Amino acid sequence: MIRGRVIGKIWSSRRVDSMPGGALLEVETNDGGHLVAFDPLGCNTGEAVLITQGSVAAAYFTGRTAPIDALIIGSIDEEIPKKTRK
Amino acid sequence: MIRGRVIGKIWSSRRVDSMPGGALLEVETNDGGHLVAFDPLGCNTGEAVLITQGSVAAAYFTGRTAPIDALIIGSIDEEIPKKTRK
């Protein structure tokens, strides 16, 4: 997986029918690259995230064939989690 | 996925039989690379597009084995969509 930080959201009104509904976030990776990932977690701009790529990302969508090759699978804790954190 | 911009069209008269009919567009990615993607949406030169890669792209072609490893899955809205936009 790779680490990245959310820098924005992508809007695409005209797209293929098999695209799943949900947010497409633009992410800057820790090595300085850029990619667009599907976000099932509701992440915000500035949030540090963990991204999986390739057919592994598409396999997240069970029972359908989604044309998604990058998926946010977690929000990275940037401090030691505290009990008060929800 | 990666963002890119359509910079031209590729013609290939001599090709493998399993190639699906349709446009092959040359795209410059936002990180400065170049690739050729199958376009099911009828995009134009200069248009900003979203591209999925690898076996995920080939899986778009249901019921057949297409030798396609890059697919345009959306046209990126470059302004906030307006109600008048169709």
Added chain:
Amino acid sequence: MIRGRVIGKIWSSRRVDSMPGGALLEVETNDGGHLVAFDPLGCNTGEAVLITQGSVAAAYFTGRTAPIDALIIGSIDEEIPKKTRK
């Protein structure tokens, strides 16, 4: 897919049994990289070609498991095709 130009041929006398018979061409990609692709079309040195990569390339070989991760799927027309071109 990526564009490239054929720069030579690779010979491998000692190889795994599952390698399909046919030409292995060395290709320089348009971004300056190098790879070796299986060629089902009979391309020549200097010819501009379109290459698909990954499991999509192996899937071209139906009914068998070929260890091929790069496949030439088309010869790129470098001029506007003319009726006289065969």
Added chain:
Amino acid sequence: MIRGRVIGKIWSSRRVDSMPGGALLEVETNDGGHLVAFDPLGCNTGEAVLITQGSVAAAYFTGRTAPIDALIIGSIDEEIPKKTRK
């Protein structure tokens, strides 16, 4: 596969449900890149490791669909193994 060295651990409290339980280690690859890999072996910071990537990494998790595209498959011996090493 690629070689790398463990440089830390990633914590992600908010993550997709299909994420398998276990350590996610941050690894610096020998070519200077960074990635996050699932660790089934209990590796330590500073340890040299061997990493497999892509759908091959996810296939390690039999009977389930794990969104893991990088897996530590071995700890690299940095000296010639001795009989006394366990």
Added chain:
Amino acid sequence: MIRGRVIGKIWSSRRVDSMPGGALLEVETNDGGHLVAFDPLGCNTGEAVLITQGSVAAAYFTGRTAPIDALIIGSIDEEIPKKTRK
């Protein structure tokens, strides 16, 4: 596929159970990168080899799920093969 040259051997005493028995060779690719590939051919240090990557490499291991994403599929002939070559 990519070309490379064998530069050494990797030893891993502590590894996942699904790792197939056999040599893991360190290879320098022609573009200057480094990777570790499974070698079913018994190649030597200094030998020029052809490598396939990704799920295509794992598919070489029929009837089992091997966590191998890079496989040497051939030794590259560096001179025109002679009849005396064995």
